[in-house]
Amino acid sequence: MAASAGEAAGMSAQAAPASMAADLRLRHIDALRAIAALLVLWRHVADAFVTLGPGVSGRWISELGADLDFGRIGVVTFFLISGYVIPFSIHPERPAPIGSFLIKRFWRIFPAYWLSVPLGAFATWWLWGRAFGTREFLVNLSLLQDLFGVPGALGLYWTLLVEWMFYLLCVILLLVGSFAKPRHWLLLALVLVLAWFAEMFYHWVTGAAGIGSVVAFQLLNLSLMLLGALARSHWIEAGDDPLVRKGVIALLLWHLLVLPAGTSVVIGVENNATIPYALGVALFVVGISVVRIRLRLTDWLGRVSYSLYLFHPVVFMIMLWGLLRLPADSIWRNQHLGVYLFANALLAAGVATLVHHWVERPGIELGRRLARGWVRWWGRDDVAVAMAARGQGT
Template structure:
C-alpha cells in the first residue's frame, strides 16, 4: 500500500495513545499567542487592524487576532473535553481547571492594577484601600476591573489590558462542559453538533440584521458581552466535536485544501454583504478547526517538545496587551521594531509567569509528555 493511501485512511486524530499525546498543541498555542501580539500591534499602535495582512487576506472579515483567539478555543474545546472525560470526579475536573486558569490570571490583573496603574496614572491619583479590595473582588469574578479603566488615555486604544476579556469566556466554557457531562456520551456526541449548528445560525442572523445584543452591566459582569459568545462558542464546540467524533473524521490533505479554499473564496467573492457573511461564518470555523488538528497530529511534524522548558503561551497572552500599551506610551519605535519588542517582552513575561506562578499550582510543574502522558493538560487560554 502506498504512503498516500495509508495517509488517506488515517483518522485526523490518532487512536494510538502515544501518538495522541505526542502532539503539537504547545507549539500551536505559543504561535497563536504571538499572532495575537502581532495583530494587536496594528490596533494599539496604528489605531485599527485594517492594514494587518490577515485582515487583508480575509477581505476584512477576520484578522490575525481573531484567528489566534479562535484557535485557542478550538484547542481548548478538544483538550477540555478530553480532560473532563478522564476526570475521576466533577470536583477533580473543577480543581484542575481552577488551578490552571486562576493563579496566572489573578497575578496578571494584580500587576496591572497595583503596579502598572500607579506608574502610568495621572498626577494626583491616589488609590484607596477600598478601591483595592473592590478591584481584587471584581477580578476574582473575572471582571477585569482596574482602578483606572482608561489609564492609557493618550494611546489609540485606552484599555489597560483589553485581551483579558476572553478569560471569562474560557472559564464559562469549562462550566458548560461540566454541565454537558450529565448527558450520556452518546447524547453528547449529537447534542454538541446540534448546539454548534444553532449557534452559527444565530450568529449569521445577528450579523445579517446588524444586531449585537448586550444587556445590563450585571450581564456583562457575569457572562461577558453576549454577542461575542456567537463568535467564540462555535470554535470551542468545533474542538469538542473533533474530540467526540475523533474516530470518524478522516485525515485528508485534499479535504483541508478544499475547506481553506472555500473559506477564502467566501471572503472575497461574497464580499461584505449577506452572502459573504453567511459563507464566512459557515465555512471559516470548521476549516480552521480542521487545519488545527491536521497540523497538531501530523505524523511528519513533531513539535511535541515545544514546552519542554515550560508552557509560556498563557502568560504571553496575559501580559502582551499591557506591555504593548506601555511601549506605545513611552517609546516611538519604528513599527517593525515595535512588533519585535512587543513579542520579545511578552514572551519574557510568559516565561516569568510560568516559572514564578503557574507551574507552582500544577502537579509539580509541567513535565515532558513522553515521561508522563497521562498528565498532559491544556492551559486555560482563549
C-alpha cells in the first residue's frame, strides 16, 4: 500500500526523489503490514474458536491475544503505516493531484471491499440465521454504514472509514496550502491527540460524555496517521526542521511511555486502551527503525495484507459454523487452539492471494488508467491554450 523519500507528508513534492515517484514498495513496511494483519487474525480466530468447547486446549493463546489486545495493536500499526505511506503518493507538482489521488485510492480500496460485503454478510449473518436485509446490504456497499447506524457485514469495516477520513484530511491540507508545511501537520496531530485526551479526562472526572469516546478515538487514530507521516520525514529521514523533529519524538514518547504509564496509575491496566496503542506504536517504531524485516514470506503477506485483513473473518466464521455442527466429542472440535489458528491463517492467506490477484490488482491498474485519463482531461484546456498561442505566434 519507495526505498527513499525526500520530504514526507506535508513536504514539497518537488523534493521527492525518483524512487518515490516510481511508487516502489518498502519491503520492511510490507513486513509490518503482514504482522499487523496476523495480529488481528490471531485475536479474532482465538476468541471465536475457544468457544468450541472445553476440549479445546492451548487456551493461553486466546488469553494472551485478549490481555494484550492483539487486534488493537494490529489496527494501530495499520494506521501508522497509512500515515507513513499514503501522503507520499500525492504529488502536488503534477496536474490534477487531488483527482488522481482519490481515483487511485478509490479503486485500491473498493473492489476487494465490494467483494467482501456479500461474502461477509453470508459468513457472519445469513449462514447463522441472522437478519441482514437489503437496506443494510446496500448501505454497506457505500462504506457509510457507521454514519447511518447500520451494522457492518463485517465488524472491521470501521477502520476503512478512518482510512478515508485520512485521505480527505490530506486533500484538505493540500487545498488550504498546508500540505508542504510539516509544522501544520505536527500542530494538527497535537490538537487531535489532545482532543482525545480531553474527552477521556472529562469522562473520567464527570462520568458524562462530551464528543463521545467513539469520535474521540477516531481523532486519536487520525493523529497517529499524521504522526506516521511525520515520523518518516523528520525522524527516519531527518527532515530539515528541528522543531518538527523534536515534536515527533515527543509525540512518540507520549504514546509509548507517558500516556500508558499515567493512565495505568489512574485506572489500572485492565481494559486500558492506551496500552495496546502504545504496543502498536512500539511495533511500528521497531519495524521502521530497528528491525527492518525483508523476507520473501513477509513480502508476499504484505502484498496481500489488505485482503487478508478483509477476508479472514469470512474464512473463520464459515469454518466455525461447520465445526459447531459436529458432535461435541468430535476430534475436529477438540484440537489445540494453535491448530485452528494456523489452519485459518493458511486458508485466509490463500483466499487473500486469490483476491489480490483477481480483484485487487485489476482494480489498482484500472485506477491508474482512470487517473491518467483524468489528468489528460484536466489538462486539455491548457493544451488548447498552448496550441492557440503557438498558432498566434506563427
